[in-house]
Amino acid sequence: MKPPPFELHRPTSVEEVLSLLAEHGDDAKVLAGGQSLIPLLNFRLARPEVLVDINRVTELDRISASPDGGISIGALTRQAAVEASELAVTRNPLLGDALRLVAHPQIRNRGTFGGSVAHADPAAELPVAIVATDATVSVRSRGGERRIPAGEFFVSHLTTVMADDELLVSVDLPAVPERCGTAFEEFARRSGDYALGGAAAVVALRSDGSCASAALALLGAGDVPIRAREAESAVVGRPIDAASAAEAARQAVRDTSPISNMHGDADYRRRVVEAMVERALLKAAGRAEARSS
Ligand SMILES: Cc1cc2nc3c(=O)[nH]c(=O)nc-3n(C[C@H](O)[C@H](O)[C@H](O)COP(=O)(O)OP(=O)(O)OC[C@H]3O[C@@H](n4cnc5c(N)ncnc54)[C@H](O)[C@@H]3O)c2cc1C
Structure with missing residues (x-):
């Protein structure tokens, strides 16, 4: 199938993108890596009259260190660039765990970090990873910038709190705790397919080996990534072993x-x-132990 006709704009600055989104409202769609949007157009499941291609907005393509030990990732940064970034995967090892599971390398070469978050597919790995690590999503419109906790960003299947005139500009991920291990486990029928279910775990250990803190986020358990807060509390203060996991x-x-x-x-x-939760918890705890010994 071919996409329905659309008007194409290729702005070179965030300001220009915001003006176009303000002008066209829900008739417009942002085009980033196109790995989800182009199939939707080709199947005619989406029929925007205007496409705002952000691939020339180079200010959105960046990975930078934050003063608190975390990282900030511009929306247009390719998934493969994050995966290859020593800074990103050292400061947030869960990103490396998650990105290896996203589709195939060819798709990660085009697909963007912000595109995956904005698309809000409940089977996607990056939304789960940013919810597990308490990231903050920054979105801008001509009216200003909003900083939204990742846990409040996803509303439902393919739906976020972003308004039609808002552009996702960056995702800020805080530093992971000390003596910490991470893991992302999922089950898919074939390597590279969307997973049927999965879980991300971030576990920090005390010097006596018991759990100091745990973050658990679930993939495919509902129509948004889910933080399993009660399960997190249940393991804190205990060793993470087969029974507690x-x-x-x-x-x-x-x-x-x-x-x-x-x-x-x-x-x-x-x-x-x-x-997957059980596996992720045990693997993250094992990695935390290996890191701190
Ligand atoms: C065969 C195949 C298998 C795949 N498997 C997986 C998988 O296993 N796991 C996974 O997570 N993903 C998978 N994907 C999707 C892939 O990760 C996409 O790259 C990603 O979902 C969308 O990123 P994109 O940059 O291509 O966005 P696009 O396709 O360009 O856009 C997707 C949506 O997000 C919006 N958007 C994009 N950027 C912004 C922005 N900055 N601000 C506001 N809105 C924006 C667009 O308007 C559109 O609605 C797969 C894709 C394919 C084709």
Whole structure:
């Protein structure tokens, strides 16, 4: 299929993008890497009259160190560039874990960090990773900038809190805790496919080996990434071993509502996510221990 006709704009600055979005409202769509939007156009599932191609807005293509030990990633930064960035994956190892699971290298070469977050696919890895690490998403319109905690950014399947005239400009990820290990585990039918279920874990250990803090975010357990706060609290203060990880995993999925479709029903997906939480917790704890010994 070919896309329906559209008017193409190729601005070179954020200000120009914001003017175009203000002018065209919900008739316009931002085009970043095109890895999700172009298939939607070709299948005619989206019919924007105007495309605002941001690929010449070079100020959005950057990875920088933040003073607090974290990193800031411009929306147009290619997923492959983040994966290859020593700064990004050292300061936030969960990004490296997550990006290796995103589609195939060819798609990561074009797909952008901001595009994946703005697209808000519940089966995508980067939204889960930014929710697990308490990142902040910055969006701009001609009216100013809003900084939104990642946990409040996703509303539903392919829907975020962004308004039609807003552009996602960057994602800020804070420093991970000391003596910390991360892991991203998922199950997909074939390597590179969207996963049926998954989990991200960030675990920090005390010097006696017990858990100082844990963050757990679930992929495919609902229509947005879910933080499993009760399961996180349940492991804090205890060693993370087979028994505590299994218990936390059961708790993490208890009240979740995964979708049912031809690839798996809700009960099956819940069991997949549970298994991934258990694996991710154990792997993250093992890495935290290895880092601190
Ligand atoms: C075969 C295949 C397999 C894939 N598998 C996976 C997978 O396993 N995991 C995964 O996470 N992803 C997967 N993807 C999607 C891929 O990661 C995309 O790159 C990503 O979802 C969208 O990024 P993009 O830069 O290509 O955005 P685009 O396709 O250009 O845009 C996607 C949406 O986000 C909006 N948008 C983009 N940038 C901005 C911005 N800065 N501000 C506001 N709105 C914006 C667009 O208007 C559009 O609605 C797959 C894609 C393909 C084709």
